[in-house]
Amino acid sequence: MADARSIILHEYPTSPYAEKIRLALRLKNLAYSRVEIPVIMPRPDLMPLTGGYRRTPVMQIGADVFCDTAIILRELEARYPMPALKLPGHEGLAQMVAGWTDGRWFQSSVAVIFGEMGDKVPEAFRKDREALSGRPFDVDAMKAVAPMMRDQWRARLMLLEERLQGGQGAGAGIYLVGMKPGLVDIHAYMNVWFMHQNVPDFVAKCFETADLTKAWFERLQEFEGQTPETITSKDALEIGLNSAPRLVAATTRNEPQEFAPGENVAVAPDDYGQVWVEGELVHADSQRIILQRTSPEAETVHVHFPRAGFLVRRA
Template sequence: MADARSIILHEYPTSPFAEKVRLTLKLKNLAYSRVEIPVIMPRPDLMPLTGGYRRTPVMQIGADVYCDTAIILRELEARFATVSLRTPGHEGLGQMVAGWADSRWFQSSVAIIFGERADTVPEAFKKDREALSGRPFDTEGMKRVAPMMRDQWRARLMLIEERLQAGKGAGAGIYLIGAKPGFVDVHAYMNVWFMMNTVPEFANECLENAPLTRAWYDRLTETEGQEPETITSAEALAIGKAAAPRLVSATTKSEPQGFSPGDPVAVAPDDYGQVWVEGELVHADAQRIILQRTSPEAETIHVHFPRAGFLVRRV
């Protein structure tokens, strides 16, 4: 049964960003619990934990809540390093690949997928994603550009094939950096998984010309891990409320804006889903910012964000 020591993943099955975390948990063979959240708002039991942050997934361990895959994967590696997904000599490369996979490649995936589904996308989903992105969710526009985006998507896939081919020549070629999977693989995998699970005929057509990528994808997909326990959102909220946040040094080392512990600040993504989460600054460094929040529903919670890709301002 889940408790304050458990990894709790708030996600839904079709989320490609949640798939990054699910794959990481499998590769590390970690036990975890999951809360299946709605694909669209509202999420009344999750908002007290995140302070309003609404992108998927969110990870919770007791009264510590981690928003965005970047900080989730960093925390999983820090806490559970026995099976490491870092690639020595290539530090930082995983997050660089994530910047590419999560933006330009993901945008072409979205255009193809929703261009294919233009006539069947529910209006409620469109309105929800418009609120998330701050711009129209134009399925007809996606349908028009889908042929060009297919070209873009295929070109990006073939970069993986080139990388694996080069590694093969060096005696590896099983994964993107050497003979063991790492975070570079996790980030690159996301869009292939997303397309295989939504427009499989197109994905398979592309993979016919990328045999090393097909084998790489199959190896990652076949990774076996522990079967998660499913709990309710109310149970997860109760676990957070009953727990205390993990002790962390109250520091603002190398803080470029001069914030100090205790300052009221707000944090939001710098691209979409720009909901400002307010709280009292606990910790800030080059890669992480932690806010303390209190509410009747969750009592005292620490909310963790990555620094890259998030804006911070004084309240």
Template sequence: MMRDQWRARLMLLEERLQGGKGAGSGLYLIGTKPGLVDVHAYMNVWFMQQNVPDFLEQCFETADLTRAWFERLSEFEGQEPETISSTDALRIAKHAAPRLVAATTRSESQGFAPGEMVAVCPDDYGKVWVEGELVHADSQRVILQRITEEADTLHVHFPRAGYLVRRI
């Protein structure tokens, strides 16, 4: 049954990639350049490639555009991560200043104001609250200013989704 679901999803991609259908151009899902929607769709096809490669090949037999799209996206290369020690990371942070961010709470649904002391933590099992002065909050992110012995002044960025925020 799940294979039928995967096949149906791939056929949606195939139809989207057919020029003239929706916003598909044949190259990418919503235009002539790759976008976030391509990344989101790509990871599902990549998952199939990693876990059920033979089944993906069967699906590609009737989805030429999707195969070409997947191969095109697979050619992109990201940056190689640089490994540094925690000591080096703290040294770099201590000698850097946070980028200036306008103190604002536009689109902030809980009524917080810049300068308030708040705490932020994940809304899952990892309930470790991080405290600091609110610098910025909107519908997408929260930025706290923290002053630590190890790194002086830091701005710590949290996504809004998946995190709780409270006054302290």
């Protein structure tokens, strides 16, 4: 049974961003528990832990809550360094690649998928995604651009093929950087997995001229890892309630906005799902910011965010 030491992943099966973390957990062969959250809001047991952050996935370890795949991957690598995913050649590059995979490539994936199946999407899902993105969920517009987005999607896939062709020596065509899978592979895998789940015939067609990428994708799919335990959202909330956050030095260093520990600040993504989470600043550096929050449901939690891709302001 999950406890304060367990990795708890709040996710749903069809989330491509959650699949990033599931792949990382498989590659590291880590035991974890999962909470299957609803695809759309509300998520009443998760909000006291995150302070309102609504993107998927969220990772919880006791009373420490990690929002966004970037900080989740960083924390997994810090706590469980073996086997390593931050391999030589992946340092820094992985997050640069993530900016591309999570941005322009993901946008083309969404346009292709919902241009294909948007008519089947329930109205509640459309309204939820409009609230998340701040834009209309316009199925007709996605249908209109879908042929062009298929071109864009294939062009991006073929960049992986070029990278695999350019591998050095005996490692050519194995993984994107060397002969072992790492963070760059995890980020690049996401869109291929997402499309393969939803429009497999199109992906198969693209693979006809991308043999190395097809083999790379299939190789990553073969990692099995450990079968997670499923717990309820109330179980996870109770674990947070009965845990204490991990001790961390209350420090800031070279902050451009001159934040100091103890200040009340607010954090939100800089692109979509822009819900501002407020709390007392505990720690901030160039890659992470930690807020302390209290609530009757969860008592005291530390909520962790990455810096790149997130805005911070005084509350």
